[in-house]
Amino acid sequence: MTEPSLRLDDQVCFALYAASRAVTGFYRPVLDKLGLTYPQYLVLLALWENGACPVKDLGAALQLDYGTLSPLLKRLEKAGLVRRERRRDDERSVLVTVTEEGAALRERALELPPAIGAAMGLEDAEFDQLRSLLRKLTTSVAEHSG
Amino acid sequence: MTEPSLRLDDQVCFALYAASRAVTGFYRPVLDKLGLTYPQYLVLLALWENGACPVKDLGAALQLDYGTLSPLLKRLEKAGLVRRERRRDDERSVLVTVTEEGAALRERALELPPAIGAAMGLEDAEFDQLRSLLRKLTTSVAEHSG
DNA sequence: GGCGATCAGATCGCGGGCGAGCTAAACGTG
């Protein structure tokens, strides 16, 4: 019965934290040219994919709450990339729509995934493996958080 | 030649971002009981392991800059877990030392890795695989950021 | 010894994340 390790480099949680920040750090200079931050980019990914969608659904897709999304969306709106309007049929809900300008950004964003893919230095198999392990981890941890 | 995917769920970067936040979210209630935030916990991990160490080395171990570490260490000091003192032999450098109280926290922290390990729901092999993929990813991305 | 370069660290500003507390709209049940 050995004592559990508290070595920093043994912790998957630290590896995760470091990797996540390294990747967003890699995106930063590229996204700067598009005038976006990393979370803003993720929001646009969700919107490009789904067309318009209410704030609630964005939160579900990105696992972010209103405290994060509300100010972020306001900044995207101020930048002219997004519109926010109350639904007529349910005044509680706010529908977020991509503007022309926001849609145009999508073309320039297409170069991002290949660039990051190359920088990651993983084989295709490792890439898929990593993604599926991360998904499994996320859902499992979420279940244990209830 | 297909267009690169911009689907949110295809992006490893998003899987990473979501997993990292899910894990720190899982730690939060447990660390709350110790009066710690997640980055503070990581700093203590590094200090428990190395004994005292200058701010610069902490930054290297955690990949964090002074803008993050300086205020964080001040908060840890105010909480009585850590001491900060200028070195006599090099007045530029600040040595960070764990106090008795900080050292005592280590015992209570020993229960964390098993708990998170269980919540992750990964086999031992997957666990090691994930960690090594994350490390590989981190170093590779860091190299491509120069 | 003097002086520019480098280095350790602090500070500030901004944009996340997130919990807590708030408003207003819609719903549900009598």
Next chain:
DNA sequence: CACGTTTAGCTCGCCCGCGATCTGATCGCC
């Protein structure tokens, strides 16, 4: 219809992360 409950969203405060800028201390080199 009235009234409590749920729901969507906002705001605020605190703590990261990080770029930029500042201060002092040390080093290198003449």
